[in-house]
Amino acid sequence: MIRTLAKPLAVLGVLVALSSGAAAQEFAKDHIASARAAIEASRVSEGFDNILLMVAQQTKGLFQRSNPALMPTIEEVTNKVAIDMAARRVDLDKEIQRIWASKFSKAELDEIAKFYNSAVGKKLANETQAMVAASAQFVVKWQQQLSQDMVAKVREEMKARGHAL
Numbered sequence: 001m002i003r004t005l006a007k008p009l010a011v012l013g014v015l016v017a018l019s020s021g022a023a024a025q026e027f028a029k030d031h032i033a034s035a036r037a038a039i040e041a042s043r044v045s046e047g048f049d050n051i052l053l054m055v056a057q058q059t060k061g062l063f064q065r066s067n068p069a070l071m072p073t074i075e076e077v078t079n080k081v082a083i084d085m086a087a088r089r090v091d092l093d094k095e096i097q098r099i100w101a102s103k104f105s106k107a108e109l110d111e112i113a114k115f116y117n118s119a120v121g122k123k124l125a126n127e128t129q130a131m132v133a134a135s136a137q138f139v140v141k142w143q144q145q146l147s148q149d150m151v152a153k154v155r156e157e158m159k160a161r162g163h164a165l
Contacts, residue, residue: 027101034109035100036093041116043125045096052089056082 027035039045056078063074100109115121158165 025098025102027098028106031101031106031109032097034106034113035097035104038104038109038112038116039093039096039100041113041121041125043116043128045093047129048089048092052082052086 059081060074060078063078064071067074104112116125155165
């Protein structure tokens, strides 16, 4: 699950951090085109490709728990609604482009796209999801070990001061 959600969550965090004020601004078409090129080259929005599928699965589960006998109909209807809603992805893409355009000039976006279209940039884009997932797993283990060590040291110090915990 961490691996599945790592990139979308990381990207969502970046987008939330970047989003202040983007919706109110208007940008030149070439500026937005540069934002789109940088986003596509960096592959940061690929993690959002699964959002509709996840929402459809959650919706199916919700209705199937209510009435398992209707599973085939729920499946059919949910799939139809999901297909109809797929067009809404364009709204997400446009907003992400505006967010990037609000934080980077056209020239900067062109440089970002140029980097991500280079060999090392392509490698970074390809490896980011795996790196974020591996990092997240390590952070969880590191935090657990840190917590255990802190509890042990505090317990030890409290004992040395005559308190049993």
